[in-house]
C-alpha cells in the first residue's frame with residue numbers, strides 16, 4: 001500500500017479553518033510538504049495518518065479511508081513533531097512498547113532492527129530523559145518504523161538536529177524512498193526540502209498553494225515581483241530615473257520614511273541596473289533593502305499566483 005489520496009479535504013476547529021479544500025496525491029519516493037508555521041501541515045499529516053477525521057472530503061490509502069481504519073495503521077508510520085514519549089522509559093523499551101502495540105509476532109527482534117536502522121544501539125538502554133532533541137527524534141523514528149510501514153509520515157523531522165544527525169536522517173529517508181516506500185516530511189525551510197525531495201507540495205494558510213518539481217517551485221519563488229526599500233541623497237531624482245527602467249514595475253516616494261518603495265519584476269536585472277543608474281545620474285545610494293524576503297511573504301505570493 002503506497003499512495004495517499006487527499007480529495008477536497010477541509011478541517012476546521014471551531015472558527016479556525018486549518019485545512020481548506022486541499023486535494024493531492026502522495027506516491028512512492030520522497031515528497032516534501034513545505035509551508036510556513038500555521039499552514040496546516042500538522043493537521044494534514046494527522047488526517048493522513050488516520051489520527052484525525054476530515055471535516056469534509058476524504059483521505060484514502062490505496063482507496064481505503066485512513067480514519068478509524070485499523071488495517072491502515074499497519075501500513076503507516078508517523079513521526080510527530082511534538083514529544084509523545086515517556087521520559088522514564090529507556091529508548092529500547094519505548095520502541096518495544098510500540099512493537100507490542102502493533103501486535104508483531106516477534107516484537108523484540110522488530111524493536112532491535114528498528115533501533116539498528118536509526119543507529120541508536122549505543123544509547124538504547126538509557127532513559128529517554130537523558131537524550132538530546134536529535135536522539136529523541138531518532139528514537140521516535142525507530143518507533144514509527146518498527147512495523148516496517150510502507151508509508152512514513154514525518155512532521156518537521158529535522159527540527160533540533162545537528163548537521164551530522166541531519167545528514168544521517170536524510171540518508172535514511174533517501175534509502176527508504178529508493179526502496180519504493182512513500183515518505184512524506186513537512187518543513188518550513190525550502191533548502192531542507194530541496195536537498196531531499198524531488199517533489200514538493202506547498203501549503204499556505206490552509207490552502208494547497210503549489211505542487212511540483214523543486215526547480216519549478218524555486219522558480220515560482222524567485223520570479224515573483226520583488227520589493228525594495230531604497231534611500232539615497234536625492235530620492236525624487238532616483239525615482240524619476242527608475243521609472244524609465246524596464247525592470248521596474250512601480251516606484252513610490254515615501255516622504256515620511258524618507259525612502260523609495262520600488263517593485264521590480266526582474267530582480268536579477270534590477271540589481272545590475274540600479275548601481276549603474278545611480279552612478280549615471282550622480283546619485284549616492286545609502287540603503288538598498290529587500291522588503292519582502294520573509295518566508296511568509298514568499299509563500300503569500302505563491303498563494304496569489
Ligand SMILES: Nc1ncnc2c1ncn2[C@@H]1O[C@H](COP(=O)(O)OP(=O)(O)OP(=O)(O)O)[C@@H](O)[C@H]1O
Nearest residue numbers: 013016017018035036037038039040041042043044
Ligand atoms: N486542535 C486544534 N484546535 C484549534 N486550532 C487548531 C488545532 N490544531 C491546529 N489548529 C490551528 O490550525 C492552523 C494550522 O495548524 P497546523 O499545526 O496544522 O499548522 P502547521 O503548518 O503544522 O504549523 P506548525 O509548523 O507551526 O505546527 C493553525 O491556525 C492552528 O492554530
